[in-house]
Each structure stands twice: as C-alpha cells, then as structure tokens.
Amino acid sequence: MNKILFVFLLLFCLSGFAQTIDISEARIYTSISDKQVLRRSVEILQQEVKKRSRLDWPLLNKLPSDGKPYVGIALESDLSAFPTKVRDEIRKLPAIAAEGFKLLVMPDTKAVFIVGKDARGILYGVGRLLRKMEMSHTLVTVPTTLALATSPKYPVRGHQLGYRPKTNAYDAFTVEQFDQYIRELALFGANSIEILPPRTDDDATSRHMKLPAIKMIAEQARICKEYGLDVWMWYPNMGSNYTHPDSIQKELKERHEIFSTVSQLDNVFVPGGDPGDLEPDVMFAWLGKMAVVLKKYHPKAKIWVSPQVFRPTKKWFDAFYSHVNRNYPWFGGVVFGPWVKMPVAEIRKVINPAIPIRHYPDITHNYSAQYPVPHWDLAYAMTLGRESINPRPHDEKMIHNALDEYGVGSISYSEGTNDDVNKFVWSDQDWNPDMPVIETLRDYARLFFGPEYQEPVAQGLVALENNLKGPLMTNESVSRTLMQWQTMENNASPELLQNPRFQMGLIRAYYDAYTRRRLMYETEVEQEAKDILERVRSGSSLATIQRAKTALEKAWKWPILPDYRRKCFALADSLYRSIGAQLTISKHGAMSGRGNFVDNIDIPLNDAPYLLDQLSKIEKLGNETERLQKIDQLLRRTDPGLGGFYDHFGSPESWHRVVSEVSWEKDPGSLQSPRIGFGVGLVGEEWVDEIKATGFKGQITPRVWMKQAKTLYDQPLKIAYNELDPQSSYRMKISYTGRFRSRMKLTTDDGSVIHDFLQTGEQPIFEFDVPQKATADGKVTFIWNCGEGERGSQVTEIWLMKK
Template structure:
C-alpha cells in the first residue's frame, strides 16, 4: 500500500501516479496530425453496430436527448455506416475494433486495452467523425458523457471546438451518491420520477456507477407534503431507473428498532425487509451503519445482519451487505468485537464503510482488516455545520446564516479531501441530503474516476453542459471564487463583492435560463447571499461599535441616556437595512429553486425541516452582539442606583478583560488560533480525527438543537457570539493550547467557557504533568474556573491539555482567560 500523499487545497494536480490515467486529453492544434479547426456536428448521424440491448441500454437515447434539449435538433440514427459525407458519431465496443472500416481504424490508432467501464474517444475534423470505442456497456455511457461534456450545444448548433483524443478507464470501481427520498432531505423528497431519472443521468455523465437509495423507514418521518409518490413506490422507480442505465443500486438501511434480540422484534424487522427488498427490481448492495442511527453491540449487530442476509438473498441472490463502525460513544472493546466479526469471513459481507462519526482513521481501519476486504468511503459532501469535513476557519457570520445545508460548492476542498483518503478504499458513495451539494457530487465522481483529474476541467465541463458554453469559463471561475470566499475572516474580504459582479455578468448573459435552471439559480443565490451577509456584517459591526461608544460615555451622558442611545443605534440595522435589493433577490431565487427543483430553503412557505436546508430563514440573523448586549442592558436597567448601573455597564464593556498581565482568547476566531497546538495540517487530516478544528454551537443544557449557532443560551438568555464558535477535538484526541511569555514567578488562574455541541467529561492537565482538574461534566454551565499550580508556569510557558474519557464525543473550548493573581 502506498503512503498517503496530500494535495494543497488549490493545487491543480495530484503528485502521485494514477494507474488508470487520461492518456491523451484534448490534443490541440496539429498534434498527431489532427486539424486545428472545429468539428461541426449539427448535421451528424449516429451509428452503432451494437445490437445487444443490455449493452447499448439507454446510451444512444441519452446522447440524442441531451443534444436535442439544448439545440432543438434530434440527431438521426443511421442503420449502416453512411457514405454521404455527413458528420458521423460512431459508437462501438473494443472487441469490434477489427471490424471497423479502415479509415476509422486508422483514425483510432493504437488503443491500449481498456479496463472495465473504460473508453476511447476520438474526434477528428479532418475525418468529419467522432469515434467512441468502449470496453463494455458502461463504457459506452461514460464515453457519451465525455462527448457531451466537451460539445458546445446552442440552438441549432452542435460544435466540438477542438480535436479530442481521450483514452481512459476508472481507477476506482465504486463511484456514486446517495439520493434519499425522505423528508429530511432539502429537495429529493420533492422530486418526480422524471427528475430522478434526469438527475441520475446527469451523475452518470460524469462517471457515477452507483446510486444509494433509502428504505421508507429511517430516522425520519414516513412522508412529507412534497412527496409525489409513497416512498416504497419511489424507491422502486429509483431502482428501475438505475437498472435501465446499468448502474449499481445500493441501499442505506439503518437499524431503527431498540432491540434486535427479542423474537417478536426480529420477526417484525424481517417482515419489513421482505417488503422493501421485494419492492425494488435491482439491489446490489445494502449498507447498514453501525450507528447514527442505531446503537447495537457488535455481537448483536452481526447476528442480525446474518438473518437480514437470508431475506435479502431471497430477492437479490448476489447482493452483499456492507457495514460501518459508526458509533457515537465508541470504546476499544466495541471496535475489537466489530473487527473480529468483519474478519470472520461471512459470505454475505461486501466490505466496510468509512463515513461520518467513525472514530478510527481509515488508515488504521485498513491495517486491522484482512487483505481483500474492501473499504467504501461515505464522504459527507453535503453539510457545513456539524460536518465530517468542515470549512477551515469558517467565519461565524457565514456559519450562522448559511447554516448546515447551504448551497456549498467546494471543488478544491473536495479534491483535496478525496485525494487524502482515496488510496485506502475502492471508491465512494457520498452522503448527500439534497441538491445543495450538487457541484461537489460531480467533482467527487471525477476524482473517483481519476484522482489526477484537474478540478478546473470538471468545473468547465459542468458549466458548459449544464448552464451553457458561452458562460462555462465564467461559471467555473465563479464557483472557485465562492469557495475561496468561504475561508477565513469575512469582514476584510472584499472579494465577495467582486464575486457577485462576476455572477451578475453570468446572470445577464444567461438571462433566459434564470427562471428554470436550478444550477444557475444556486450559483446566483450564493453570490447574492454572500454579498448581503458581507454588507450586513460591515454595517452591523460598525453599529455595535457606535453603541458601545455611547455606553462608554455613560458616566457623562447618564446611564439611562447612554443605554437608550445604544438601543436606538442597534435598531438602525432593522429600521434602515443595508442592501435590501440583495435580500429581495435572495428570496426570489429561493422561490425559483423551489419551483424548479423542489429546494426547500425556508420552513414557510417551502416546508423545509428546521436546521437542515432552510438557510434562507437565517438571512436576517444579527451579525453582532446586539441580542446579548440588549439582554444585559435590560438587567442593568433594573438596578436601583446610578452607581450600580454604571458598574453593570462597565462589566458589560469589559467582559473579556483578563486584567493586568492576563490573557484572553476567543478560539473560534483566527486571531487566537496560533495558540492551538497541532502537528497535522488540514490537508493531512481533513476529517479532524487527530487534529483540532473550529466548530459551532452553544450546546448548554436546555437547548434542543446544539448544532445551531443561533440557539438561545444558558438560563433562557441570549449568549455572546463568542460562545457560538470554539476549538474542538473529537473523541479522545487531546486538545492542546499554548501560552508563552508568562511571568514565571506569578500565580495564575484559568477561566474557561466550555460551550459547543458536546457535553463531555473532560480532564485538564499541563505539559509539566500538573493536574488542573480531574474529569468534570461540561455543558451544565458556561464557565469553569481553576487555580493553576505555580510550578506549571515556572519556565514561562504552559501547554494546557484537555482530554476526554473513553467513549466521550470530544473536548471544546470557546473562550479562555488566564488571569494573573
């Protein structure tokens, strides 16, 4: 096994050799004798000698229909090789190459032996022909996809602007995406059968060979107001569609029952499996998560899987069961038992799935598996909050407003994440909750096909095929700009407005598509939304500074006057809003997305589930500390004397003051990150299993949704924004924070705000072995304060280290005061 080689986030190529490579891509000019002129295929005919319908499937139909949608031209089918000189698209199998007419054999040249699903595609203006030679049925479909990706399709025009010579086979055999038909998703539950057909087709054009569906019963409701068919009927349609394209069908099937040991419970579960497995015409694999949801001990889990396999094979005899070591509170005994079963050689076992909330890095899983047992990746490409692969140093303003399932193009991040982990697995099927991650799906499929694939080529193909050739480059660059704007502090990021200008130019050029093209709508929405949040952040940050200035003058103005002026200043954000036209545009685009693809971006009127894809509901969330400040001022106003009110205002203004010789840090903010100790880069550990990350949420007792940063805080009062983001490590990975330049003769005390998603039992020590405190339960209160042993800073520096007990979710620190006594 080769060592993992990480790729810098915005690097274009992976620095390792790909077994299945693009041998020749886009020969330009006179390379290999090809003419530099474009190839006009507007009057082309399509010919194929393939007669076996199981091989041809829908590939020719796809080519003709996708061209017709964009050009209005239905390319005719030829019943024999035409000789009338019209352009020709010739589709055949590699085994038929010896039977090709001589001129096409010469055009094709020497083609290496294609691996499964591979193809060779040659387009030559001099020969007035496009020749597709495929290894098998899927190779025909993927070759058609490659051709469609490179064509410039306009009304009445089918143009290939450059000669093309591509020979390629996929590196990984598993390449797909989860399309769950359930209410929790932000759009799939509103799909019609036709929309699923088109979406599955689109994914196949970029190399996907697998679609994962969900049974009717999951950790969700059975139905939603958006559903066009009952779930049991829709998953049958999804399975049928995949089979018609020749794609594998997977099913994610969680264990929802509280027990799988009582005979009555087991019989009920088996009856449900009979109904579900019988309903779908094709099913190749079933993925059962070890947890999230589900919470079974390995002996019970594998005993149940054996019974489930017997039912599965009654309807799908060759289907395999895959299982993941996902468990929220893992311990070593659980993992030991799990992998003992995995390595036992069960005939129904397909392999192991590595996904969110798997504690063990995939490198370690590979080591404990017997050779030959495959791993399938299950990457979370859909979430931003509470995600497997977070955006590094995401600004709180974005986290609050974009939420958990925003439109989230992250092309270079996805390539980097993929290439950091790919060599340990046999491919991936992504975890997706809707169309918000649309671009990421296509990037991930291309990387599963070839990890050396240039992301910009994928983006240009995406823009060219799905939005239009005249804006392909602008769309590609616009999506890269949107990803770049997500990283780091938002307040100084002037690039956000430049990105909006880019997308406004695309909007003007592709104006006819805006009402119907959901991919264009998503790009525009993010551009306007980001600009609106950016403008509001600048405005509301300045308003808060003005309000605080009035409070600083309370001794001169009087507390009542100062508080009223502060209140009036804060209210300007709503009375005199900034950029209202951007806000209105976002709402209009949200409605268009609901109409075009069923995207549910609001609870009302679009029927979204709270905390999922409803980020438009967050569009007006305050981006300063107005809620906390006004809460505090309400308490100050109740004080009976002017002197007491002055002291209350002083405490508000100096909340973060550590005193003379002290230190204060907000660890969700980049200015404090330099104190966080880590020996791994984001590129080395994108899932943060062994390194710290910035996370979001308040997470004190009494809050229902601990991952929503807008939650009301402790005791029903608003929280400071500083509590809404923190540094976090997962499970028992230590969290280390360093302080240098301390007075070695002084005594210090530490005050910590442990807010965030997790309520864990944690212990605090220092690098010299001093114990600050033994295990305590966090989440019951915001602040914890302890004396630091003087010996800990005798050398002028301290590394504080928080560790969790076995089975805990992780350590997190939002704020830290190191106070000199």
C-alpha cells in the same frame, strides 16, 4: 453590453483555445446489436443533444459513406464495422480496462468514435462526448484534438439520493426528475446510486412527495437498472429490539417487503450507528438473519457495515472488527463515513487485506460534519448554516485525494441538491484523482449552461468557494464574486435565468454579499453603542443605556440593501417551483436546519441580542453606582487585567495557540487534529442545526460562545502559551461552550492537574488556579482529555490573569 455582442465575444475567446469541427448534421451508427450493452446510451446522446441544439441525430442501420458527419459507437472487442484507418487510430490509443472508453475525433471525415470496453464504457464515452461538445441552438461542434482513452481508477463511484422529508429537495422530485438527475450523474462517471427504505430516522412522508416512498424507491431502482448502474440501499437499524424473536420477525417482515419491491439491489449498507446503535455481537447476528431475506430476492447482493458510533469504546471496536474479519459469506465490506472514530488508514491495518473499504463522504454539510469548512467565519455559520448551497470544488478534491487510496471508491452522503457541484467533482475524482478541478467545472458549465458560459460559470463557482475562506469582514472578493454573477445575469437568456443550477450560484452570490455588508454595518452599529456606553457618567446611566439601545436597534429598524434581500427570496421561490428546493420553512416546507438557510438571512450578526439583554437587566438595578459598575464589567468582559492574556479560540488571531500536529490537508476529518466547532449550550444528543445566541438554561449569550476549538472523541486538545511571566502566578478562567456535553479533564505539559473530569454543558464559566510550577519557565501547554466514550473536548475562551 448588448447580449448578442456578449455571447459573440465569449464564443470568439473560447474558439481561440481549440479548433473545432461542425457536427450539427451528425448521424449515429453502432455495430452493437445487444440491447443489454447499448441500454439507453444512444437515447441519451440523442436526447441531450436535442435539448441543447434542437437537432435530431438519427440512428443509421449501416455505416455512412456520404462524407457527412457521424458518431460511431462500438465495443473494443469488435471494431470490424469501422474503416481500417479508424481501427488503426483507435488501437494506437492506450489500453482501457473495465468501464473504460476511447473517444476519437477524425477531423478529415468529420466523424467521432466512442469505443467502450463494455456496456458502461459506452455510457461513459457518451457522457464524456456530451461534456466536451459545444452545443447551442442549431450548432454542435467538437474539438478536433479530442483523442483519449480512459478507465476509472475506482470501481465504486456514486451518490446517495434519499427520498425522505429530511432532504432539502429530493422528497419533491418526480420520477422524471430522478431519471434526469441520475442520468446526469452517470455522464460524469457515477456507477452507483444509494437509495433509502421508507423507514429511517425521519418522518414517513412530507407534503412534497409525489409518490409514497415504497413506490419511489422501486422507480429509482428501475431507472438505475435501465442505465446499467448499481443500486445500493442505506438501511439503518430502526427497530426497538434485535434480540427478541417477535421484534426480529417484525423487522424481517419489513425487509421482505422492501427487498421484494426493488427490481435490482446490489449492496445494502447498514450503519453501526447514526442512527441505530447496536452492540456488534447483536448487530452481526441480526445481519446474518437479514442476509437470508436479502439473498432470496437478490442472490448476489452483499451487506456492508460501518463503525459509526457517537460514543465509541475500545470494547465496541474490538468486537466490531472481530466480526468484520470472520469472513461471513454475506459480508461485502466496511464503510468509512461520518462519526467513524478510527482514521481510514488505521482501519485498513486492522481488517483483512481482502476486505474492501468504501468511502461515505459527507459532501453536503458545512459544519457539525465529517469535513467542515475549515476555520469558517461565524457570520456564515449563522446565516448559511449547516446545509446551504455549497460548491466547494477545491476542498472536495483535497479531501478526496487525502484518503482515496485506502478505499475502492465512494458513495457520497447527500441531503439534496445543495451539494450539486460537489457531486460532479467527487465523481470525476473517483474516476481520475489527477483530474484538475477546473476541467470538471468547465465540463459542468459547458453541459449545463452552454459553451458561452464555460469559463464565466467555472470561475464563478470557484469564486463562490473562495467567498467562504477566511474572515468575512476582510474578504473583499465577495463583492467581486457578485459582480461576476450579476454580469452573467444581466446578459443571460430567459432560459438561463430559469436554470436551477444558474439560480443556485446566483442566490449564493447575492446572499454572501448581503451577509458581508450586514456584518460590516452591524459591527459598526455595535461599536457605536459601546462608544456611547464608554462615555457614561455618574447620574446619566439610564439615559446612556437608552441611547445605546437605540443605536443597537438601527440594524433592524433601518436595514441595508433591501434589494439584495428581495432577490434572495425571489430566487428561493423560483428554485422551489423548479426543483423543489426548500430554502425556507414556512413558505417552502423545509425541515429546520435542512437547507433552509434563507430563513437565517436576518439573524443578527453582532452582539446586539446579548448587549440588549444585559442592558435591560442593568436598567432594573436601583443603585446608580451598581449600574455604572455593571456597565463597566460589560464593556470589559474580555479584559484579563494588566499582564494577562485573553483568547477566543474561534478567532483567527488566537488559533496560533492551538497545537496541531497534523495538517488539514492530511486530516480533513479532524480525527487526529483540532478543528473549529459551533454551538453554545446543548442538552442531549440533538444536532445543532442553527447557531443561535442562546444556551445554558435559555439565557442570551455572547456571540463568541458560538464558536470554539474542539477535538473529536478522546483526541487531546492542546493549547500552548509562551512569553508568560515566570515569576508570577496565574488564575485561569475558561468558558466551556459548544455542541457536546462532555466530561473533560485539564492538565498541563508538566503533569499538573488543573481540574479533574467535570461535566460541561451545565454551566459556561469555570475558574482555577494554575500551579506556579507549570509556568515557571514562561511557557505552558494546557491539555484537555475526554473520558472514554465521549464525543470530544471543546474550549471557547481562556483568561490567564496574574494573581
């Protein structure tokens, strides 16, 4: 399709939904003389319009009366400069509160009015106008029906922008890029930015950094101050000792340096752990000392804390909440974030009503996270990994609205630009939880891509989220999503093709389609190898094994869709050049598991590594009969025998056996319900950043061991069977794999003990007899419990075999 015709048709379709007026030649007039109120709001309006339309909107020193379009800006407390008719129309709009604004278009005079409750209201009014205008080269229009009055529901609305190597892009940002990104977040209602000190659980520097961290955080604080935003700092306790006087003085000296460096600091958030675990008595005593230093440089600043701890105990929580409720003068509130065991509704009950709770939602990770993608396909977990480009607009709204009522708002946990869409959706929900997601996406697309892409990009982002839902093998929408993005790509201007946000959507569309096609191809390759092995005959095992190996090797010797693969690498290179996105380790300098999902583009999606390893071992056997026996065992690994049951709890077809008493919609963080987990064998407390088919002393393992059912902390994991033979006895084989090394006990619903507490993570397979009385009624529910302080129960496979 001709590009000009494509754009014309899109604009024609869009014009049918709302009448607009042309304000291309607008001027700006404001009756506000206080620079602390205007700050940079007028400048933002002028600059963002010029970027998109090449038009200059001058600032007038008096209200125009020549009949040409203009934008009038005022505080609600002083509308005297506006005509009586305008004042009357503005006053008819609903009342607004702090940070709120009124936005009104007067079609007959081609005038637009932004009326703020206060300085921030002016900023957010400018942001909403920019979001609603249609701006293209030399043309700016605005809907004639635009008339609204709105105020934020929650007073805290922001995002963490950490300048450290662990992030997948922020450490490559320049000062100018931080300025623009903070500005764009503010246009969607953000009023807080959380920065990080130079010393965290990370390297001190990276090859990408344009400035030393101590200088960049000073710049971040300056930028926020100029925009009139709040500055928070996430400051973990990374010292070696918080009781010894010498260690304390060393830590305080560092706080003096950091707090004196930033020109503004409104709040400091100190996590209880992850990292920096401290006992509550030690932590709160230390925070009291830190508060003295904080107050010296920022007298109004408060300290917030979170009950984040990997291995919590009742004693720890009792002490923590006892301190929280003591009303320390420096104390700001409680933060609810990742690795907080107690649901936020319960926290609200145990702390004093006047103490605020701030959400710290993880919007950046796909699994091993506070809010993982529910029932994610293993192929995606292996390839996209934990920290890919991940627009999840509808999930984010669902998560936000399930828990928002318990807090005063949110500052999200973000590790880079991969969660860009999620940030804007979350800020809009903190402003108004009733905001439809599609409206945020339309604003996002209109502002960052252009009016002709409003609907295509908005729907394209929804399509990318839908790509992640359900089994990948049967998700035919993945190919349609790519078609949508390819159509936009084929008709895009050179400018749009270089737009990092467009490229982030495009790379995901290609990557998802490539992964699905590989999954289909490699699954068929695996089945071909198994079919060959099924036909093995006595005396032919070695030749049969070789043919099966040759079949399995097809996946990498004759790969499919090389053009899609090259496209992904080209887009990754472009994103690195433009915004410092680090999608590979060797070429782009990413940290492992921190956004480098393109490194996983060729990871095997079938059981080839395991099968090849097993076949090589079988080949070495000197006895033909033994080789045939081992081949048969390999092919029938999951066979539970006649009348038996086999389940893999990472598979959708087995999940119905997992008992869930609270829905995902009500418990997105799985603090009261089971979730899908990923991992094989883990030694220690390291993050599972990439899902690989190795574990348990490095052996190559079956692919199914990478995905399991799990619960967090001491929440019981329950798995129920019915339609058992009440006359039979059963023997149970279980594979315990996963990210955690937990001590677990297994009982049944009638009180029978299958096994007492045992340590998992040291071997994968266990076998036990099931007491006949436990299944005498043809039903049984197995119940796993962890000991206190453990991180959770996890079960991968069960064989129930008739004895």
